[in-house]
Amino acid sequence: MKRRIVSDVMFLSVLGGINPVVAQEIKSVRPNFVWFMTEDVSSYFLDIYNEGRFGAVTPHVKELARGGLVFNNAYSNAPVSSAARSTLITGCYAPRIGVHLHRKMEEVPMPEGLHMFPYYLRAAGYHTSNAAKTDYNCFLDKEAWNIVSGKIGAWRMRPDKDMPFFHVRTCAVTHESSLHFSEEKMHESHFATWLDSIYIHPNHPDTELFRYTYASFYNRISESDAELGRLIAMLEEDGELDNTFIFYFGDNGGALPGSKGYTTETGLRVPLVVYIPERWRDKLPLQVGTRVDGMVSFVDFGPTLLRLAGIDVPEGMDGIPFLGDDISLDNLNGRNEVFGYGDRFDELYAFNRTIRKGRFKYSRNFQPYHPKSLYAAYRYKQAAFREWKRLYVNGELNTVQSRFFLPQGAEELYDLSKDPYETNNLARQPMYKEILLEMRKVLRELMVEKSDLGVFPECVWLEEGKNNPSLYGSRHRSSIRRYLDIADLELCDSENTTVRKKVRRALESEDPIERYWGATVCASWGDRAVFASLQLSRLIQDEVAYVASRAVVAMSRLQGKVLNDAMNGVWKRAEGTPEKVVCIE
Known part of the structure; x- marks a missing residue:
C-alpha cells in the first residue's frame, strides 16, 4: 500500500499536481528520518554497550534506546571515514565501486544508473539535508540533496512543513583530532578524580597517559550526547518527534590508538541505536527497548530508509533492509554475516578483508609482512600512540600489547564470544582448522562475487x-x-x-x-x-x-x-x- 502511494505521488506530480486526499494519506504514512552520526566512536567506548560498567555515559542515547532498538552488532564495513561514508551513502560495498581508498587519487562516478540513496527519497517528495560533512570518494550526487552543507536542524528550511524529511547531522566533537593534545596538557586535566575508574583495553598499556586519553575521549562522547539531546528537543519543539526515526551511530570505529583505520572490532563495530517513533510502533513487529544481536552494516542503512519510506530498493545496491513491517526480531537475529574492508589510510597502505560469521571473525591480510602499526603521520599526532610505540621499542609491553607492532600474518581467526578484543589468534590452532577453511572460502567467494x-x-x-x-x-x-x-x-x-x-x-x-x-x-x-x-x-x-x-x-x-x-x-x-x-x- 505504502509503495503504491509513493508511485501515485510521482505520477500525479508529473501531471502537475497531487490530489489533496492522497497528499494527506502520504503525510500520515511516511516517516521522517534523522541520522545523528558521531565521528570515530566504537560501541566499545559507550557504557550502554558495556553493561554500565565502563565507557562514556550517554543519557540521551539511553533515552532513544528506551523508545527504540539497540543493535549489538552494527558495523561500518570500513574503519575510516571516507570509505565508510561512501558505503553508507551508496548502499554499495566500497571495493566493488572503487570508493574504498582513503585518501582517493581521484573521485569516481556512481555505478551507471544508480544514485546516492537520498536521491530516491527526494524524488519521492522528501526534503533532504546534510549538516555538514560529506567526505565521499565518489562525485557528489547534487540531485540527492536539497541542502548539502547546512546546519543542525536544516529540516526547518523545507518550503512546505508538511513535507517528510531526511536530515543527517555529523557531530565532530569526538573526532580523533580532539586527542591531539600535548603530554604537558594532561596535568591540567579536570579528569583526574575519576581516572582510576577507566577500563583499559588489554591491547593498550595501562599508563597515566592512556588513562587520560580514555577519559578525554569519554568526555567528548558525553559532549556529543548533549548535542543529541538538543536535536531531540528541536524535533519535539517542531512536533515531529512522534513521526521521526532517529538513528544514532558512529561513522567508523573509535579514535583511541589501534582502533580507527584498522579492521579490528574496535575499528569496525559501531554503536547503533534506532528510535522508533510513537506513530510507527504498531506498524513494526518489534518491541521497543529490545537489543538486537543480528548483524547489520552501513551498506544496509540506505536500503532500510527506502524500505521504511515505501520506496523500492534499486537493484544496484548491495545492502538489505533491516527494518520493515515484515521484518521480525527473529529475522533480524538471523542475520549472521558481515563484511569488512581496510585499504589505504592516508599514507599507510593496507589491503585487509574481514568476514564475521556468527561468533567467529576471520581476517585476511594480503600484506602480512607489515605490522598494523605502519607509520601514518596523523595517527602519531596522538601522544598515546607515540607512547605505545616508545614502550614497545623499549621492551616494556606484554605479548598482547606488543602484537600491534609485529607482522600481522596472513590470517587471523577469533572467537569473539570469548575474545572480544581479538587477543588470541586461533588461525594456527589445529582444532579450528575446519572453521578457518570455511571462513577463508566464504570471504574469497564474496570478494569474487563483489x-x-x-x-x-x-x-x-x-x-x-x-x-x-x-x-x-x-x-x-x-x-x-x-x-x-x-x-x-x-x-x-x-x-x-x-x-x-x-x-x-x-x-x-x-x-x-x-x-x-x-x-x-x-x-x-x-x-x-x-x-x-x-x-x-x-x-x-x-x-x-x-x-x-x-x-x-x-x-x-x-x-x-x-x-x-x-x-x-x-x-x-x-x-x-x-x-x-x-x-x-
Missing part, C-alpha cells in the same frame, strides 16, 4: 575503468579470481615444489599484476623465498613501477648477502636503461 577492486593496483583500474569502476570489476571477475589464486599461495607451504613452480610462473608472467602478486607472496615468505631471488632481482628493474617496488620489498626481506648481490647486479644492468613508470604504490 568484484573486489582491491586486488588491482589503484592506478590500473583508474586508468582502465575510472568512468565505471563497478563495470570494470565485473568484466574482470575472472582476473580477480586468478590474482587471488596467486595471492593465496602465501597461505601454502613454501617448501612445496608445486607451490614454488606457481610462484616462479607468476614472477615471469606477461601480466604485470601477476608479477606483482608473485612478488607479494615472496615478500610474505621472507627468507623462505630465496629460491626466487633471481626472478626478483630481475623484477627490481621491471618497467612497471608497482611491480618493481613490490620486488624491492620482497628482496629487502631476504637474507642480507642475497639482497646485496642481487641489488649490485641490478644496478649494473640498469645503467643507462630508461624506466617506464606506470604507477607507484
Whole structure:
C-alpha cells in the first residue's frame, strides 16, 4: 500500500499536481528520518554497550534506546571515514565501486544508473539535508540533496512543513583530532578524580597517559550526547518527534590508538541505536527497548530508509533492509554475516578483508609482512600512540600489547564470544582448522562475487575503468579470481615444489599484476623465498613501477648477502636503461 502511494505521488506530480486526499494519506504514512552520526566512536567506548560498567555515559542515547532498538552488532564495513561514508551513502560495498581508498587519487562516478540513496527519497517528495560533512570518494550526487552543507536542524528550511524529511547531522566533537593534545596538557586535566575508574583495553598499556586519553575521549562522547539531546528537543519543539526515526551511530570505529583505520572490532563495530517513533510502533513487529544481536552494516542503512519510506530498493545496491513491517526480531537475529574492508589510510597502505560469521571473525591480510602499526603521520599526532610505540621499542609491553607492532600474518581467526578484543589468534590452532577453511572460502567467494577492486593496483583500474569502476570489476571477475589464486599461495607451504613452480610462473608472467602478486607472496615468505631471488632481482628493474617496488620489498626481506648481490647486479644492468613508470604504490 505504502509503495503504491509513493508511485501515485510521482505520477500525479508529473501531471502537475497531487490530489489533496492522497497528499494527506502520504503525510500520515511516511516517516521522517534523522541520522545523528558521531565521528570515530566504537560501541566499545559507550557504557550502554558495556553493561554500565565502563565507557562514556550517554543519557540521551539511553533515552532513544528506551523508545527504540539497540543493535549489538552494527558495523561500518570500513574503519575510516571516507570509505565508510561512501558505503553508507551508496548502499554499495566500497571495493566493488572503487570508493574504498582513503585518501582517493581521484573521485569516481556512481555505478551507471544508480544514485546516492537520498536521491530516491527526494524524488519521492522528501526534503533532504546534510549538516555538514560529506567526505565521499565518489562525485557528489547534487540531485540527492536539497541542502548539502547546512546546519543542525536544516529540516526547518523545507518550503512546505508538511513535507517528510531526511536530515543527517555529523557531530565532530569526538573526532580523533580532539586527542591531539600535548603530554604537558594532561596535568591540567579536570579528569583526574575519576581516572582510576577507566577500563583499559588489554591491547593498550595501562599508563597515566592512556588513562587520560580514555577519559578525554569519554568526555567528548558525553559532549556529543548533549548535542543529541538538543536535536531531540528541536524535533519535539517542531512536533515531529512522534513521526521521526532517529538513528544514532558512529561513522567508523573509535579514535583511541589501534582502533580507527584498522579492521579490528574496535575499528569496525559501531554503536547503533534506532528510535522508533510513537506513530510507527504498531506498524513494526518489534518491541521497543529490545537489543538486537543480528548483524547489520552501513551498506544496509540506505536500503532500510527506502524500505521504511515505501520506496523500492534499486537493484544496484548491495545492502538489505533491516527494518520493515515484515521484518521480525527473529529475522533480524538471523542475520549472521558481515563484511569488512581496510585499504589505504592516508599514507599507510593496507589491503585487509574481514568476514564475521556468527561468533567467529576471520581476517585476511594480503600484506602480512607489515605490522598494523605502519607509520601514518596523523595517527602519531596522538601522544598515546607515540607512547605505545616508545614502550614497545623499549621492551616494556606484554605479548598482547606488543602484537600491534609485529607482522600481522596472513590470517587471523577469533572467537569473539570469548575474545572480544581479538587477543588470541586461533588461525594456527589445529582444532579450528575446519572453521578457518570455511571462513577463508566464504570471504574469497564474496570478494569474487563483489568484484573486489582491491586486488588491482589503484592506478590500473583508474586508468582502465575510472568512468565505471563497478563495470570494470565485473568484466574482470575472472582476473580477480586468478590474482587471488596467486595471492593465496602465501597461505601454502613454501617448501612445496608445486607451490614454488606457481610462484616462479607468476614472477615471469606477461601480466604485470601477476608479477606483482608473485612478488607479494615472496615478500610474505621472507627468507623462505630465496629460491626466487633471481626472478626478483630481475623484477627490481621491471618497467612497471608497482611491480618493481613490490620486488624491492620482497628482496629487502631476504637474507642480507642475497639482497646485496642481487641489488649490485641490478644496478649494473640498469645503467643507462630508461624506466617506464606506470604507477607507484
